[in-house]
Amino acid sequence: MQNLITKRPRGTNDILPGEVEAWQFIEKTARNLCREYGYKEIRTPIFEHTELFYRGVGDTTDIVEKEMYDFKDKGGRSLTLRPEGTAPVVRAFLENKLYSESQPIKLYYIGPMFRYGRPQAGRLRQFHQFGIEVFGSKDPAVDAEIISLAVDFYKRLGMKAFDVQINSVGCSRCRPKVKERLHEYLIAYKGELCETCLGRLERNPLRIFDCKSKVCQRIMSSAPKPLDFLCDECREHFDKVKNYLDVLEINYSVNPGLVRGLDYYTNTAFEFFAEGIGAQNSIGGGGRYDNLVETCGGPATPGIGFGLGLERTLMALQSQKVELPLDRSPDVFVAVADKNSDFAVNEAVRILAILRREGFSAEKDYMQRSLRAQMKYADKKDFKFAVIIGEEELNRGSILIRNMKNGEQQEIPKAEMVEKIKMLIEGEK
């Protein structure tokens, strides 16, 4: 047990049969939604040059400062397992010159992300995100569209309770003003701020809004907010986003203290919250990043996107007792009454092939079980039907079909088996 080769690395998880169906359902829901909204999937490597995240995510963020899963390859290059999806997609957007296609470019991804930290409830070193990015449009309707997509995602999964909070952190023109005024305000409280926020005061005072320290929160509750200093353009943008959300009948609240942890956000920032994830409550978030593409060396291109945590989504669904519509039951178990009869076993193998060719999931025993044990197995594995064959029936040219839910059993001509099963399984639905 303690042996490393039988132990998964800290902060990682195996997703086992029985659990993976929920994941497949979530992924399928995301893909369907993206198709409906016109987003195309993009798959980027799970590791990138470390510099990408340094530049793309921002070197004052915790992600870069202490959560990077980086390593040197055999060529001495510094690489990093991606901690988030936006920077890699921006990189791919630039490297493949997607900006030369007609815009907006609408992309989505589903995959693992990595952050090095102590794991706890709702926090892993390898976790999964579903994210989307839109490049090329400043239209506030896009902001509303992606929030709408996320809300639809949660709703379609059956999530009963979650909150949408939005805010605007301003653009490169109004942001300096915010930081300046915030700094002026905070100087008076310098002695009261917690240690980490003291450091943030000079480097990035906006982040102090995120602090959970009671003292800092009290101080920030009456601090000047980014919303109070938006330029006319940003103000108008934010108003239009809210308008479109109203048109879409999406419930949201404006949280003037919402500041996302990544440095690249401009204008719209939003976050989704739910309960039941240990001490965590954020299940996803995103925002606009109108300067990021240019920062990474590309043509000035506005962008916006979100990242939703899949583990956290799953945990929230579980704590809300949401039943996902999963069908884990296989269709037909082919049981052989005379397990020592080559004739019967051959027939079973043949029937399996026929059923599978028709698209049914079908299995037989491979453990030399008695008929009784085969039936027990079929029951435990939750098969919908059992086809039972023995020399007796075969000699008559027939087989037995048993409904494992209610025990109804009938003998029918072998030639009618496929049609009969089709009919029965249709009837189940």
Place this chain on the structure above:
RNA sequence: GUGGAUGUAGCUCAGUUGGUCAGAGCACCAGAUUGUGGCUCUGGGGGUCGUGGGUUCGAGUCCCAUCAUCCACCCCA
């Protein structure tokens, strides 16, 4: 990176003040008059008690170390 809790069969756990202590339930496998499941009953396989030291005549049971897990902080998904 910091702090707290925990670590006995696949799972959930019992194991008194150190001396039949290696157990229970569930799960798994096989049977219950030999061709049929879901209830019940019987039997069986499976653990060097996380690991390494130490104290002791003797340690899951005490001490130290180590590893791991969980929870929380920082921060976020």
